[in-house]
Amino acid sequence: MLPVANPKLPYDPVRDFASIGLVARAPNVLVVSPALQVNTVKELVALAKSRPGQLSFASSGNGTITHLVAELFNSSAGVQAVHVPYKTGVQALTDVVSGQVAFQFDSIVWTLPQVRAGKLKGLAVTGLTRSALAPDLPTMAESGLPGFEGVTWFGFAVPAATPKNVVARLNAELNRALQSRDVQDRMAAQGAEAAPGRPEDMTKLVREDTAKWGKVIRDAGVKFE
Template sequence: MTHTGGEARAPRPAASRRQFITASLCAGLAATFGGTGIAAASTDYPTKPATLLVGFSAGGAVDQVARLVGQGLSKDLGQSFVIENRAGATGTIAAEAVARARPDGYTLLLGTQSTMVVAPGMYPKLRFDPVKDFAPVSLIASVPLVLVVHPSLPLHTVQDVIQYAREKNGALNYASSGPGGPQHVAAELFSTMAGVQMVHVPYKGEANAIADVLGNQVPLMFSNLPTLLPYIRSGKLRAIAVSSLERAPSAPTIPTVSESGLKGFEALTWFGLYAPAGTPADVVRKLEQGVKVVTSDPETRAKMAAQGMKVEASDSATFRQYMASESVKWGELVRKSGIKPE
């Protein structure tokens, strides 16, 4: 046999050819997917403890949800899920750390709407993208807020509050736990939908804000329903309406803002589990299934219900869609309202 341009080469053995073809295919797939952040499958996950970051202080609602979920995942998946609090900047310090973490499922975030859909509009130089830099695992739970007023005011309905705000001509104050928090954005959504102006009085924390509404230094506020229920039941505050689309099971006699005239009004405090973008799909599925197991546990559900929470355990795809719609809704509100960090 005659060969042109080089010496004759011995034919590859069949096994060698198969190895060559397999190696070539693997190299081609790596080249195709290497830039997309897709990692190798990890069906044995988890093989070591994982860290669940919380962007708020210990003891608050976000921390409580994280600890319930962490304990449940530890039991279900057989490895410790350690809670680490990195408070500050509306939870964005913790979120940035997770966004930059290795996408292997061992560094996770317990995120909220304040961090993942409100903060991006507040912080123009935010060093992470809530959509591109995370793999949403599951929406875990939500809790409605309630609009309350000091009982000395002659206000009993949403329409009373709207009329009172118009009479005050932009001089009606409302309290919140700070810029960008659920209390703040709920009140701004209320103002926008009602076509009224109110003055934001931010406090350093929910407790301080509630204290001044109880003392009638500030006439009204939105805040998480479970926190305010004791004051409502004792008559120290008057409930006007809840912020969910449906009435809250823990307070069924309180109407919703939506049924009271501002149709479609909804503002919830919600909690979700996130992994860094590029986390293997099978790891995300294991975590997703783990959340379903945790939130199906009667004891965990009872603890969440005691805090006025509604279990929302979802699959990853549904959570991603919810994130997209929430980002549009609250991003637009932040821009229109000019909400800024302190």
């Protein structure tokens, strides 16, 4: 994604780094204002299609993951919701709660308390599997958008020239740490799930996400200023 966001970037996220491995993945949640008369993703899509260019979505800023996941939703569902960027996710959620904006994709940690308090309606999570924090919420894929995924992920990388034996050792130690129940519990408290794996798994993800989000950025005409 970075080369598309900034063509003058002085490094290449694949060529110039060696992946150590993923640390965690954190899904977002699609939430809507209680004032909106929808209770499922399919109903939101139907409403948006009946009112092209009239529904709006909030984000924590232009080009953020909360913005790009919503643009992915626009293209995947074939709708034309309008982007309303905010300086922070909290400000954005406040206006969704009040009904000034129709919907938002945001962190499960921020949204779930509002959903449980009845201030927002949660429709789906953006991971490929349901979240242990909200097992009753379906995935976007289960809700009629096959293959839909828009998560925040974290990983470790080192300079590309790092010896392979060093990369392998770091990967082994990282995976060992991710097996710790304490580490997993701390991640869960932040809405994330440990994602142990091989260095090549992370490299593959970087390549795939660069292509995936680059297409979303180009198709939506996202401008980075």
